[in-house]
Amino acid sequence: MAPKTQYKTKQREELVKFLETVPGQHITVADVCEHFRSKGNSIGTTTVYRQMEKLVDEGVLNKYILDAQAPACFEYIDKDKDCHEHECFHCKCEKCGKLIHLHCEELAEFEQHIMNHHGFSINPLRTVFYGICDDCKVAE
Amino acid sequence: MAPKTQYKTKQREELVKFLETVPGQHITVADVCEHFRSKGNSIGTTTVYRQMEKLVDEGVLNKYILDAQAPACFEYIDKDKDCHEHECFHCKCEKCGKLIHLHCEELAEFEQHIMNHHGFSINPLRTVFYGICDDCKVAE
DNA sequence: TTGCGTGCAAAGGTTTTGCATGGCA
DNA sequence: TGCCATGCAAAACCTTTGCACGCAA
Numbered sequence: 001m002a003p004k005t006q007y008k009t010k011q012r013e014e015l016v017k018f019l020e021t022v023p024g025q026h027i028t029v030a031d032v033c034e035h036f037r038s039k040g041n042s043i044g045t046t047t048v049y050r051q052m053e054k055l056v057d058e059g060v061l062n063k064y065i066l067d068a069q070a071p072a073c074f075e076y077i078d079k080d081k082d083c084h085e086h087e088c089f090h091c092k093c094e095k096c097g098k099l100i101h102l103h104c105e106e107l108a109e110f111e112q113h114i115m116n117h118h119g120f121s122i123n124p125l126r127t128v129f130y131g132i133c134d135d136c137k138v139a140e
Numbered sequence: 141m142a143p144k145t146q147y148k149t150k151q152r153e154e155l156v157k158f159l160e161t162v163p164g165q166h167i168t169v170a171d172v173c174e175h176f177r178s179k180g181n182s183i184g185t186t187t188v189y190r191q192m193e194k195l196v197d198e199g200v201l202n203k204y205i206l207d208a209q210a211p212a213c214f215e216y217i218d219k220d221k222d223c224h225e226h227e228c229f230h231c232k233c234e235k236c237g238k239l240i241h242l243h244c245e246e247l248a249e250f251e252q253h254i255m256n257h258h259g260f261s262i263n264p265l266r267t268v269f270y271g272i273c274d275d276c277k278v279a280e
Numbered sequence: 281t282t283g284c285g286t287g288c289a290a291a292g293g294t295t296t297t298g299c300a301t302g303g304c305a
Numbered sequence: 306t307g308c309c310a311t312g313c314a315a316a317a318c319c320t321t322t323g324c325a326c327g328c329a330a
Contacts, residue, residue: 007304007309029294044312049295051310065208069320071294072208091260100260110250119274120231120240130266134259143284147329151286169319184287189320191285209295211319 006054011043015051019061023078024099026064028071062128064092075099091129095136146194151183155191159201159216164228166204166239168211206232206239206268213239229264233273240273 018035019027029048036043052074055061064073077090089107091100114120158175159167169188176183192214195201204213215228229247231240254260 003309005305005309009303009310011311046296046313047311065205068205068212069293091254091258091262093260094263094266100258102254102258104257106250106253106257110246113246114231114242114269117244117246118231118240118242120233120269120271121277122231122269122271127268127270129254129260129262131260131262137261145284145330147284149285149329186288186321187286209318 011047012051014041015043015048016055016060019055019074019076020078023076026073026075028073030071062090064128066094089124089127089129091131091133093133093136094130095132098133098135100133142197151187152191154181155183155188156195156200159195159214163216164241164243166213166215166241168213170211202265204230204265206230229267229269231269231271231273233271233276238273238275 014036015032018032029045029052032048032052033043033045052061052063056063056074060077062075062077064075066073089102091102092098093100111122111124114122154176155172158172169185169192172188172192173183173185192201192203196203196214200217202215202217204215206213229242231242232238233240251262251264254262
């Protein structure tokens with residue numbers, strides 16, 4: 001059961017502060033732990049898992065599952081820069097890791113269609129379209 | 141190292157025969173094992189993992205990795221069906237975890253739009269739409 | 281006979297959970 | 306004071322690997 005209020009703890013503050021310094025980069029839980037350990041300012045692994053999960057729910061982070069047996073990747077989304085308007089979908093290139101932001105009419109229509117015909121309301125914060133970008137396609 | 145020749149074993153035959161009876165459905169390794177166990181005709185879990193992986197390489201199965209700690213989903217591709225696009229998209233409910241798979245015209249159009257106007261070819265195997273399903277929405 | 285396939289047991293690694301302690305409001 | 310958060314240890318989980326044996330070609 002999700003708690004009603006979110007406490008502002010030292011660990012959470014430190015974690016968010018660090019994540020803000022690496023927008024658009026892939027970060028694993030192990031990376032985060034290592035970062036704080038090397039600074040002599042350790043945060044428990046469990047805490048990192050739990051806070052990162054919350055941040056995903058809040059739309060602050062995206063979570064990428066790239067492979068079954070590999071650690072999950074998280075990515076900080078800088079909303080002030082990119083997507084402060086309203087709804088913004090993201091495309092993530094599986095090759096080069098580039099993140100593309102989409103703002104367009106058709107996306108809103110698509111979202112409506114899924115809503116009306118399939119009874120499902122998409123969460124743009126969490127949803128990421130994986131695939132291959134033009135640059136990488138050409139490079140092949 | 142991949143072997144040069146593919147042997148036709150009893151286990152592989154049984155496995156493929158079963159998969160052919162559930163085209164377009166989501167099947168996990170555990171599902172497969174349970175099926176054969178209930179028939180008193182067990183196949184080793186390791187063998188199922190290894191054969192399924194081969195079938196993915198051969199293009200007989202699709203493999204979907206939906207969540208970090210959840211088992212991978214496999215899906216038999218019915219080549220006899222005339223739909224040229226075998227792969228389907230998925231919606232995953234963030235509340236109840238239900239998985240919906242979508243086969244529909246609008247999705248193909250949407251995919252085309254992303255391709256033509258945004259230069260990005262989506263990989264349906266890895267892409268999951270997160271959101272809230274009707275049942276959970278009503279329950280709120 | 282050669283080499284691939286099988287399946288048990290064990291390992292591997294990530295993520296989750298139990299529980300007592302500590303901190304925020 | 307009442308929750309919520311933390312973090313250690315341990316569990317849970319899916320998946321892979323080692324190895325001896327069996328079976329297809």
